[in-house]
Amino acid sequence: MFIKQIEMRELRMRLLHPFETSFGSTQDRHVIVVKVRDGKEAGWGEVTAAEGPFYSYETWETAWHLLRDFISPRVVGKEFEEPTDFASLVRGIRGHNMARAGLETAVWDLEAKIKNVPLWKRLGGSRQRIECGVSIGIHQSIDTLLAKIDTELKAGYRRIKIKIKPGWDVEVLREVRAAFPDIRLMGDANSAYTLADIEIFKKMDRYNVMMFEQPLHHEDIIDHAELQKHIETPICLDESIHSAEDARKAIKIGACKIINIKLGRVGGYGEARAVHDVCRDHGIPVWCGGMLESGIGRAHNVALSSLVNFALPGDVSASKRYWPEDIIDPPVEVSADGQISQSGRPGIGYSIKEDLIERLTVRSQVFTA
Ligand code: OSB
Ligand code: MG
Secondary structure, X not given: OEOOEEEEEEEEEEEEEEEEEOOEEEEEEEEEEEEEEXXXXXXXXXXXXXXXXXXXXXXXXXXXXXXXXXXXXXHOOOEOOOHHHHHHHOOOOOOOHHHHHHHHHXXXXXXXXXXXXXXXXHOOOOOOEEEEOEEEOOOOOHHHHHHHHHXXXXXXXXXXXXXXXXXXXXXXXXXXXXXXXXXXXEEEXXXXXXXXXXXXXXXXXXXXXXXXXXXXXXXXXHHHHHHHHHOOOOEEEOOOOOOHHHHHHHHHOOOOOEEEEOHHHHOOHHHHHHHHHHHHHOOOXXXXXXXXXXXHHHHHHHHHOOOOOOOOOEOOOOHHHOOOOOOEEOOOOOOOOXXXXXXXXXXXXXXXXXXXXHHHEEEEEEEEO
């Protein structure tokens, strides 16, 4: 596969509703999409970096800089045997995994299209239907949160994740549990706590929660291992895991019992599959996280979720929860029983609405071999 052209575009897209986490609120997204061509087919990827350096240090602007000045110049004009060749081309660049993943995932889509196979099959996936959960942001009141949960359950979603932070935690979980005694429920803290908050976690431990996601510092595993000793509820790591090596070490010291895999956070499919395999070999289930993606990133998340150890429902949900009109056709749709079916079409399996992308574009840059 010869990489003849790489095109980066920055799109402005407004979410239907603002999304609030412990680190802030977002509604106006700057989405970078990457199109890569061999001269015949085109593959697409999405950069999942956020608007500010709060989930991670990357932003859409740092990702643009990395892709424009360091990553794309090393990849354009190169001949690939396998999509995994990407790693050796960008070796030496430290970090900036979301910028890498934007191009790496596009290369996988391109290769699957050239081979005329669905990407999920090319990745070795076996889950033809994936179970979906939703991630619900911090709300104005517990009543509005309960109403939102009710709506999502009626839409068929099989697991509810709420965002927690100090002051929006024990009471919220208690009320949600009282209103919905049997649902699969979890809390994501996005690193809002420290070990000094151990008593709060002991209280939350009573509400039969599936997992606490990333309760402590975004680079920590040591304190997470300590916290896990004091609570029954499994800890799931998100922010702390950037590679299979991170996963191996976290599992080894008992810092988590579950891992959330995001393509952007780990730098693409090569590493995502390696994290998946380390977890599988240690009996640690994984699930696919979300980053408020447009349809392109969403389609990649659906494909990734086909791998066998994605044993828990992820944050991969329908396009219509996010966008008035998605940039893929059809949009990602969820069945009444909360599942997404894999596409039988080549690559990511969805058509790209290039006209809409053109209208949403605020800047673009092309590299041609
Ligand atoms: O921690 O999983 C997270 C969104 C932005 C940044 C971080 C996270 C999230 C979500 C939303 O939880 C997942 C989604 O619906 O895409
Ligand atoms: Mg998270």
